[in-house]
Amino acid sequence: xxxxxxxxxxxxAAAFAASAATAQAPGVTADTIKIGTFGALTGPGYLxxxxxxNGVEVVFDEINRAGGINGRKLQLVRExxxxxPTAAIGAVKKLVEQDQVFAIIGGGCSNATFAAKDTLExxxxxxxxxxxxxxxxxxxPAANIFSTATTSTIESQAQLAYAVxxxxxxxxxxxxxxxxxxxxxTPLIEAFKAKNIKPVxxxxxxxxxxxxxxxxxxxxxxxxxxxxLLLYPKPAAIFIRDAQxxxxxxxxxxxxxxxxxxxxxxxVGVPGATANFRTISQVRYTPEDPKMDKWRKLVEAKFPGDxxxxxxxxxxxxxxxxxxxxxxxxxxxxxxxxxxxxxNLKDVNTEVYAAPITCSATDHRCxxxxxxxxxxxxxxxxxxxxxxxxx
Amino acid sequence: xLLFSYLLMSGVTTGALYALVxxxxxxxxxxxxxxxxxxxxxxxxxxxxxxxxxxxxGMNYPLSFLLAVAxxxxxxxxxxxxxxxxxxxxxxxxxxxATVGIGFILKGLARVIWGGKADYLSFPPIxxxxxxxxxxxxxxxxxxxxxxxxxxxxxxxxxxxxxxRAGKMMQATADNxxxxxxxxxxxxxIYTLAFGTGAAIAAAAAVLTAPLTLLYPxxxxxxxxxxxxxxVLGGLTSLPGxVLGGLIVGVAESLAGGYIHSSxxxxxxxxxxxxxxxxxxxxxxxxxxxxxx
Numbered sequence: 001x002x003x004x005x006x007x008x009x010x011x012x013a014a015a016f017a018a019s020a021a022t023a024q025a026p027g028v029t030a031d032t033i034k035i036g037t038f039g040a041l042t043g044p045g046y047l048x049x050x051x052x053x054n055g056v057e058v059v060f061d062e063i064n065r066a067g068g069i070n071g072r073k074l075q076l077v078r079e080x081x082x083x084x085p086t087a088a089i090g091a092v093k094k095l096v097e098q099d100q101v102f103a104i105i106g107g108g109c110s111n112a113t114f115a116a117k118d119t120l121e122x123x124x125x126x127x128x129x130x131x132x133x134x135x136x137x138x139x140x141p142a143a144n145i146f147s148t149a150t151t152s153t154i155e156s157q158a159q160l161a162y163a164v165x166x167x168x169x170x171x172x173x174x175x176x177x178x179x180x181x182x183x184x185x186t187p188l189i190e191a192f193k194a195k196n197i198k199p200v201x202x203x204x205x206x207x208x209x210x211x212x213x214x215x216x217x218x219x220x221x222x223x224x225x226x227x228x229l230l231l232y233p234k235p236a237a238i239f240i241r242d243a244q245x246x247x248x249x250x251x252x253x254x255x256x257x258x259x260x261x262x263x264x265x266x267x268v269g270v271p272g273a274t275a276n277f278r279t280i281s282q283v284r285y286t287p288e289d290p291k292m293d294k295w296r297k298l299v300e301a302k303f304p305g306d307x308x309x310x311x312x313x314x315x316x317x318x319x320x321x322x323x324x325x326x327x328x329x330x331x332x333x334x335x336x337x338x339x340x341x342x343x344n345l346k347d348v349n350t351e352v353y354a355a356p357i358t359c360s361a362t363d364h365r366c367x368x369x370x371x372x373x374x375x376x377x378x379x380x381x382x383x384x385x386x387x388x389x390x391x
Numbered sequence: 392x393l394l395f396s397y398l399l400m401s402g403v404t405t406g407a408l409y410a411l412v413x414x415x416x417x418x419x420x421x422x423x424x425x426x427x428x429x430x431x432x433x434x435x436x437x438x439x440x441x442x443x444x445x446x447x448x449g450m451n452y453p454l455s456f457l458l459a460v461a462x463x464x465x466x467x468x469x470x471x472x473x474x475x476x477x478x479x480x481x482x483x484x485x486x487x488x489a490t491v492g493i494g495f496i497l498k499g500l501a502r503v504i505w506g507g508k509a510d511y512l513s514f515p516p517i518x519x520x521x522x523x524x525x526x527x528x529x530x531x532x533x534x535x536x537x538x539x540x541x542x543x544x545x546x547x548x549x550x551x552x553x554x555x556r557a558g559k560m561m562q563a564t565a566d567n568x569x570x571x572x573x574x575x576x577x578x579x580x581i582y583t584l585a586f587g588t589g590a591a592i593a594a595a596a597a598v599l600t601a602p603l604t605l606l607y608p609x610x611x612x613x614x615x616x617x618x619x620x621x622x623v624l625g626g627l628t629s630l631p632g633x634v635l636g637g638l639i640v641g642v643a644e645s646l647a648g649g650y651i652h653s654s655x656x657x658x659x660x661x662x663x664x665x666x667x668x669x670x671x672x673x674x675x676x677x678x679x680x681x682x683x684x
């Protein structure tokens with residue numbers, strides 16, 4: 001009788017221990033790890049949501065094909081936030097409370113992800129942002145939220161650093177002053193002050209502008225040899241078109257708001273006008289690069305009708321970082337171990353990012369090496385190099 | 392002087408875009424007495440239709456232009472029949488809100504049909520993209536095409552209102568709809584015609600200007616705002632007034648941007664409007680009719 005009782009006690013203790021372990025790591029079973037993702041699956045913002053998610057999914061497929069992480073296969077659970085702040089909060093709550101995911105990789109549109117920050121932070125679910133660039137998502141840092149997207153401050157600093165590196169002496173700014181533009185303009189002005197440089201001209205251009213003659217003439221009069229564009233593709237295209245019209249050909253530097261130089265050349269629509277235009281990419285390869293053949297085949301096989309895009313690469317790079325952190329967190333997964341693993345990533349090389357990924361306990365902006373791309377008029381897109389800032 | 396020439400030319404070409412939108416607003420207002428807040432969305436939607444015909448279906452530009460104008464005309468008439476006529480006897484606020492609702496529907500439809508193709512869609516220019524010299528000033532030929540198009544559209548509609556039976560009936564309905572009804576004019580048809588005509592003008596404006604300004608679903612409101620400002624400046628019922636208003640708004644923007652700072656560009660046309668309306672509340676070219684007793 002005593003032996004039976006002690007046997008039952010051992011069984012109970014084992015069952016309790018097992019349930020306790022499960023409770024410590026929601027979304028983790030003996031053979032699976034459930035990872036959540038949120039972003040726009042529908043509407044124009046799908047570029048920053050659905051496409052990176054597709055990239056994440058092909059990385060997970062590759063990991064699962066190789067046996068998973070510590071014997072556990074990765075499962076991706078998608079939620080649509082439609083680029084809408086309220087929907088993003090709902091999507092995160094559903095992933096955390098209903099789907100009980102272990103970790104989250106996602107965040108497309110900045111305004112939606114920023115709105116969900118408090119919900120993400122309160123959930124303590126380890127989170128890696130793959131596309132949203134808003135500084136407020138990672139500054140001040142929430143213990144569990146990290147980002148592999150180049151944030152707006154990093155991009156602004158990189159624009160100035162690159163202009164100086166290229167020998168520009170008279171640097172001008174043309175910016176939008178809506179919330180998107182201000183998130184880039186304010187850190188850019190701080191970067192100017194830090195380098196003890198004064199912009200020779202500081203002009204505004206509306207997101208809906210149809211003409212930039214006045215701005216171009218003022219910049220030309222100031223003798224600017226480099227122009228930092230804090231603009232969406234439309235006003236930037238109008239500016240470049242009018243600059244060409246007026247024979248003003250400075251080095252023009254964009255940012256990830258103008259992520260596709262080929263589309264931009266078409267939007268400008270004047271042959272040769274984009275010859276001095278460079279823009280930032282979060283990743284170091286174009287989708288056409290032979291080094292991306294592997295991913296092209298995987299994406300196009302899994303999602304028939306899709307062509308590999310730069311937005312898929314955002315997801316691929318971020319997923320590689322997440323996988324590395326999962327490996328480092330060990331077999332006995334807990335959210336705390338995963339968060340620690342993310343915070344201690346140092347010089348992690350991926351197949352797509354320009355610079356190694358480094359996070360720390362105090363700085364959760366893990367990608368500080370934006371790449372520079374240019375497209376020769378009528379020619380291919382080339383990656384010119386990368387600028388490491390903010391370290 | 393060269394700076395002034397450039398700014399003036401830039402203001403005139405931008406103002407021509409605003410004038411085209413203002414013309415559509417004035418045509419509807421002349422006949423129905425209602426400001427069509429969906430005019431910007433008619434512009435956006437028919438611009439996308441023109442893009443689809445020209446770029447996706449490969450039709451030549453003149454045919455795409457004519458078909459887009461026809462689609463605009465039908466769209467405007469349908470809008471009147473479906474959304475406007477059922478509440479035609481309602482108060483003015485309800486009627487204006489109906490046009491706001493139509494705008495939202497058109498924007499939503501555009502997102503569904505053309506969303507997800509790119510962030511901004513470019514429309515190939517109908518002229519050479521290389522700038523040319525006009526006197527001492529460099530211009531893009533497409534800008535001249537817009538200017539010419541504005542003048543032609545204005546002349547066509549001036550002739551329509553003065554020389555055609557339909558145009559005269561629209562004028563009569565606008566002057567006094569009850570009297571027009573008493574003399575046998577079917578005012579409901581006139582309203583339908585006005586909405587169709589307004590949307591057709593928006594379509595002509597959109598397909599003319601699309602090569603100068605990229606297409607996206609939110610493009611309509613910004614154009615409406617400037618077009619509305621131009622129409623108010625011109626007196627809301629005057630076609631030449633709408634054109635003059637558009638040119639003043641465009642030139643005010645450009646000169647303020649060039650001589651003061653680009654940050655005042657968006658503000659300057661509205662300051663001009665405030666001044667004009669204080670001095671001349673009925674607008675620049677709207678005259679109160681004298682009645683003989």
